[in-house]
Amino acid sequence: MEREQEELQSLGLFGIYREACMIIFKWRRIFSQITLSLVLPLSVIFLAHIESNVLLSRIFNMEFVIHSTRADNPIHKRFYHRVSSEWAYFWLFKFVYFTFLLIFSLLSTAAVVYTIACVYTAREATFKKVMRVVPKVWKRLMVTFLWTFLVFLVYNLVAVLIFFIWAVTDGDNTVSVVFFFIILICYAVGFVYLTVLWQLASVVSVLEDKYGFKAMLKSKELIKGKMWVAIVFFFKLNFSLYATQYVFQYFVVSAWPLRFEYRIGVGLLCFLLLLMLILFGLVIQTIIYFVCKSYHQESIDKSALSEHLEVLLGEYERLKPQDIQLKESEWHTSKIRATFASSGSQLAFSVKKAITKNST
Template sequence: MDREQEEMQFLGLFGIYAESYKIILSWRKLFSQITLSLILPLSFIFLAHIEVSDLLFSKILHNELQLDQTQIGTKSYTHLSDLISSEWSYLWLFKFAYFTFLLVFSLLSTAAVVYAIAAAYAGRDVTFSVVMSVVPKVWKKLMVTFLCTFFAFFAYNLVAAVTLIISIFTIGFSNLGLVILGILSILYSIGFVYMTVVWQLASVVSVLEDLYGFKAMMKSKDLIKGKLWIAVVVFFKLNLSSLVIQVVFERFVVNGEAFGWLVRAGFGVLCFLLLFKLFLFGLVIQTVIYFVCKSFHHENIDKSSLSDHLEVYLLAEYVPLKAKDVQLEPFDV
């Protein structure tokens, strides 16, 4: 990262993109190794889930259609009923395995990319073996932050559901009721996006500071002030790009029998390449936004202090540093 800490606060949307791209190019070998070991499997899991889920669900729909046309009480009906129950069980087990592997590789990828960028910024001689030795230790903090975020989202959705039910029973679906429900939906969406942005930055905080869990989320909430709109725009652009890739994959690969296997294979490879590049770029952008927010709030990160903090991860016994060891006093501008 060539820019000084004081200059990071002036980066806008395109400046963040440019800085992220420069970081990837400057450390292309390291990021290539991280991509091959973590981000490629993550991308494969994401796309394979779409294909396998479609196959399993198609079988269930086909068997349910046959069940509707089969006389109740016959052996065929019992057999189809048992088969459908088994297929639903397989589908839910597959979903559980998918989300488990997706979570693991997502957190591992986040830990690896954030640590690599921070080490490069601190001027440390970082290698792939060093990054991978640190990842398991950082991953534990990220998992705690994720669980706290999951609890926060669960509580948020629970409150939203209760509010929706109360609104429906008290106001109904009159013209005024529909307007109020529309307003509530907009407010819910705004809150959901805000919490997601806070969570993404909290993941970086969990790696680079001694905070994790709810404390990392609170720190992230404070850091994002003043740069919220940039973070939100980045969030929408990355998720829109991911959605486009997913739609193309479903259209031309999953449901692309009419295009032939060659076209389907070509689009499959294209989506795979675009997706892992998007995942890598998104993780780098998250880290750059962290440095931008720190600079914006005049919380200078001294390179030597950051280097000492990163060194602790390499010790056999990891003892978290205090915030004062990682973060210096605010600097004057």
């Protein structure tokens, strides 16, 4: 991110990729530390989601056996008593999975965004400083996530209502099928758009004083003009992530007839690729933020950004308006006191001079 603002606004998708690679390579030490401490657990959690797929498949098999056998069958009885506990384990696993996924994704986002901002402002970025900032920024990111979750919830409820109305009113004909696919495409476009807004709003929450719904509105303004760049990046990144997960599940987890050492090798390759993809994605979404600001001719004030980073770090406390008024009142008070003191000393000197003159 060592480019000037004029150069940033002209960066396309491949230019952003090249910029991300240059930053990661040049600052590989700090990014390696962030990867080992935050991105690595996030990758493990991401791959752990395969366990839920395996568990769900086992539950469906049990349900099939239960419905296809008689009630007095011993297999039916055994599976009937097991399926409820399997469902409980499944939902518990899902809850734990999404909780840790959210925590480490927000922590990783905070660490990478802060580091990129330090690189851009030529500030010293050490792992200790980054980890001091992350807990403070994490709260802002959580507020933004909760607002995003609420928006997604409303969006999905409206989508379900529309699909329900379609299912009730439309008949079984060609027009109905076409209308269904139109609704489905519109839903997918809206879902991708909201996801892109959330990613950019996360960066806004770290680098600006806006978070929550205000950060989403800010990201909505920033993304204009660079929407296709963000969408293409979103599809390429998510396709790569899920392709890696699929290869890991198919060749490592599933009963694929591969030798054990080959499965270990494929698993390590998938894991390393996942590490690089997650780190690469976090760096790129931060660069896209700066590109969008440059594209809209918004001034990227390095001194103001550096001051904001100092506030996050706790090295600098920004003065509030009431603090400024207090400082001004204190200055006026001290000035009045100095004036009175000066006048008093002059008066005392005059009196002393008059007394001396009269005595002589």
